[in-house]
Amino acid sequence: MCLAIPGQIVEISAEQPLLARVEVGGVQRNVNIGLLDPGEVGAGDWILIHVGFALSKIDERQAHDQLRMLQAMGEDQLAIEEIRGYTFADQDGELDEIRR
Amino acid sequence: MKYVDEFREPGIISGVARELARTVDPARHYRVMEVCGGHTHSIYRHGLRDVLPPNIELVHGPGCPVCVLPTGRVDDGLAIAARDGVALACFGDMMRVPGTKGTPLELKARGADIRMVYSPLDALRIAEQNPHKHVCFFSIGFETTAPSTALTILRARELGLTNFSVFCNHVTIVPAMRAILDSPDMRIDGFVGPGHVSAITGCRPYEFIAADYGKPVVVAGFEPLDILEAILMVVRQLNANEARVENQYKRIVPWEGNPPALRAMAQVFELRPYFEWRGLGFISQSALAIKESFAVYDAEKLFDIPGVRVTDPRGAQCGEVLKGVLKPPQCKLFGTECNPEHPVGALMVSSEGACAAYYRYAVYAAAVEAPA
Numbered sequence: 001m002c003l004a005i006p007g008q009i010v011e012i013s014a015e016q017p018l019l020a021r022v023e024v025g026g027v028q029r030n031v032n033i034g035l036l037d038p039g040e041v042g043a044g045d046w047i048l049i050h051v052g053f054a055l056s057k058i059d060e061r062q063a064h065d066q067l068r069m070l071q072a073m074g075e076d077q078l079a080i081e082e083i084r085g086y087t088f089a090d091q092d093g094e095l096d097e098i099r100r
Numbered sequence: 101m102k103y104v105d106e107f108r109e110p111g112i113i114s115g116v117a118r119e120l121a122r123t124v125d126p127a128r129h130y131r132v133m134e135v136c137g138g139h140t141h142s143i144y145r146h147g148l149r150d151v152l153p154p155n156i157e158l159v160h161g162p163g164c165p166v167c168v169l170p171t172g173r174v175d176d177g178l179a180i181a182a183r184d185g186v187a188l189a190c191f192g193d194m195m196r197v198p199g200t201k202g203t204p205l206e207l208k209a210r211g212a213d214i215r216m217v218y219s220p221l222d223a224l225r226i227a228e229q230n231p232h233k234h235v236c237f238f239s240i241g242f243e244t245t246a247p248s249t250a251l252t253i254l255r256a257r258e259l260g261l262t263n264f265s266v267f268c269n270h271v272t273i274v275p276a277m278r279a280i281l282d283s284p285d286m287r288i289d290g291f292v293g294p295g296h297v298s299a300i301t302g303c304r305p306y307e308f309i310a311a312d313y314g315k316p317v318v319v320a321g322f323e324p325l326d327i328l329e330a331i332l333m334v335v336r337q338l339n340a341n342e343a344r345v346e347n348q349y350k351r352i353v354p355w356e357g358n359p360p361a362l363r364a365m366a367q368v369f370e371l372r373p374y375f376e377w378r379g380l381g382f383i384s385q386s387a388l389a390i391k392e393s394f395a396v397y398d399a400e401k402l403f404d405i406p407g408v409r410v411t412d413p414r415g416a417q418c419g420e421v422l423k424g425v426l427k428p429p430q431c432k433l434f435g436t437e438c439n440p441e442h443p444v445g446a447l448m449v450s451s452e453g454a455c456a457a458y459y460r461y462a463v464y465a466a467a468v469e470a471p472a
Binding site for chain 2: 003004032034035036037048050051052053055056058062065069072073074075082083085086087088089
């Protein structure tokens with residue numbers, strides 16, 4: 001649970017400025033950036049993600065480092081699974097079915 | 101990518117290991133606790149114990165959220181799930197933690213409405229989409245996770261949701277470290293401090309450990325080299341008779357932590373007078389409760405929960421392992437009745453649990469492919 005996941009911000013939501021579209025290993029999901037200072041991150045920036053929230057802003061080198069660490073720990077697939085699982089901000093009517 | 105390659109370079113790791121071997125005082129025994137379960141996982145995964153000098157003993161700490169949650173609290177959560185019209189949302193790690201009447205997964209199979217989520221915000225969304233249901237989020241975790249729960253509760257208030265609550269089980273790491281230092285059967289010479297907890301809390305909360313107890317604390321990252329370097333930094337301090345808080349994980353951990361996250365926690369949570377930890381017993385001011393001003397989101401206020409204390413399953417010695425008094429294979433059930441497929445105790449559930457890590461990498465190392 002303590003291993004955070006690195007991702008790159010694709011865009012910040014215009015309607016909800018606390019939501020950022022983030023890409024991790026080819027998967028895009030929304031994460032909450034409310035634990036960072038306002039304006040701290042923008043499109044193209046890298047962040048560390050934990051349970052749907054950005055914990056810290058990192059640089060690209062650190063992001064690759066963190067990804068390699070997850071691979072070395074055998075946790076990279078779980079990380080992608082977790083990112084796929086963040087559906088709180090996606091307009092998906094089927095969500096409730098998937099969740100059951 | 102040079103930086104990363106350096107981290108993975110076996111030559112550099114053996115270089116630090118050689119430096120450690122040169123630095124240790126052969127006449128001395130060093131007991132170093134790695135506080136965080138993520139470190140425990142990395143240590144076993146990468147076989148780091150094999151490159152340490154024999155007089156450095158690593159003691160696994162209490163930094164595994166599902167491991168320290170006492171069985172009684174699991175039962176309390178499952179009692180909430182058993183109520184009509186209530187759905188309980190849990191993280192994946194929680195789903196396989198045994199309560200007295202089974203794990204959340206088993207109770208789900210028997211018909212309870214229990215859902216696995218990856219984020220507290222997903223639990224909130226289930227509440228939004230199911231106005232006829234009450235959705236309770238079973239929150240666990242240290243300071244890494246608690247700010248996310250705080251923001252989720254703030255968001256619930258913003259949305260005006262009346263069918264969402266949190267069964268709050270967040271704990272804080274520093275009082276547990278103090279309890280270990282005060283425990284008569286624990287002798288720890290220094291600590292490898294947690295990485296991502298410290299990204300939130302910063303390094304200041306550990307200063308009393310150096311100042312009042314005279315023990316070094318080195319906050320560390322999760323790479324093998326990070327952990328070895330941190331151990332070397334602890335050993336150097338001990339040899340020089342020093343006790344300071346050092347930050348080996350500067351690339352992620354600011355000395356002052358994450359102020360917005362700390363503010364969110366302070367807004368929503370307050371310290372409980374005491375909280376029970378598996379193995380460590382009751383520790384004062386070691387856990388978070390939801391403040392009175394957010395009582396409508398507090399499952400403990402909304403529901404009658406049993407609140408019964410339950411001892412560990414018969415034969416399982418989770419508490420002793422959690423305190424570092426026993427090593428995992430010294431438990432009577434280890435590897436036989438208790439294994440990752442059928443965990444009897446919580447330490448066998450999470451990859452951060454000492455027993456699961458030991459089982460996967462130390463006992464059956466031959467069956468596990470070498471790390472890339």
